[in-house]
Amino acid sequence: MQVLVVYESMYGNTRHVAEAIAKGIEAGATVKVVAAADAKNENLATYDLVVAGGPTHVHGMSRASTRHGAVEAAEEPDSTLTVEPDAESEGVREWLASLGSATGDAAAFDTRYDGPVLFTGRASKSIAKKLGKAGFTLIADPESFLVDKQTALEAGEEERASQWGRSLVQEKRSRS
Numbered sequence: 386m387q388v389l390v391v392y393e394s395m396y397g398n399t400r401h402v403a404e405a406i407a408k409g410i411e412a413g414a415t416v417k418v419v420a421a422a423d424a425k426n427e428n429l430a431t432y433d434l435v436v437a438g439g440p441t442h443v444h445g446m447s448r449a450s451t452r453h454g455a456v457e458a459a460e461e462p463d464s465t466l467t468v469e470p471d472a473e474s475e476g477v478r479e480w481l482a483s484l485g486s487a488t489g490d491a492a493a494f495d496t497r498y499d500g501p502v503l504f505t506g507r508a509s510k511s512i513a514k515k516l517g518k519a520g521f522t523l524i525a526d527p528e529s530f531l532v533d534k535q536t537a538l539e540a541g542e543e544e545r546a547s548q549w550g551r552s553l554v555q556e557k558r559s560r561s
């Protein structure tokens with residue numbers, strides 16, 4: 386089984402989650418992790434499962450303006466945030482917009498603040514919707530992984546991400 390994990394990340398948390406998901410998937414499949422900005426080079430038809438995720442910005446997927454805002458926030462004198470090298474590259478929104486019609490299975494995730502979804506929103510819901518519109522079958526509910534107020538992953542979230550990755554492989558196998 387070949388699995389592609391596509392992620393976008395400003396401060397590294399979603400990348401860490403993507404890598405943890407891949408670690409879980411690795412136990413039962415071959416997995417490749419790529420940044421959304423590089424995902425256009427991938428032939429999605431060669432993958433049995435595509436997993437896509439990004440940070441929640443303004444209740445949904447990031448856009449150029451929010452990514453710029455994220456970089457500016459990290460440049461504030463009192464900030465402890467470190468920006469990923471490709472933070473202002475195209476993100477998951479732009480990659481999804483570039484998809485033609487697709488087939489196959491997919492799943493969506495995000496990172497967001499810990500709190501009621503009503504207040505935080507979650508990018509994974511929009512990502513899942515766009516994957517479905519492109520023609521993918523969603524094999525799992527959209528999943529969120531949580532950061533704290535300092536934008537650090539909460540304890541146990543990487544392990545939960547690995548477990549989610551393992552569960553995707555199991556779900557995929559049970560369907561075939």
Ligand SMILES: Cc1cc2nc3c(=O)[nH]c(=O)nc-3n(C[C@H](O)[C@H](O)[C@H](O)COP(=O)(O)O)c2cc1C
Binds near residue numbers: 394395396397398458
């Ligand atoms: C411009 C901007 C807008 C944000 N808006 C939200 C939001 O609406 N809801 C939320 O839960 N988190 C929001 N966040 C927090 C991000 O979800 C958080 O920074 C992200 O999960 C960290 O992932 P990363 O390290 O991969 O960038 C926002 C962050 C930024 C920079």
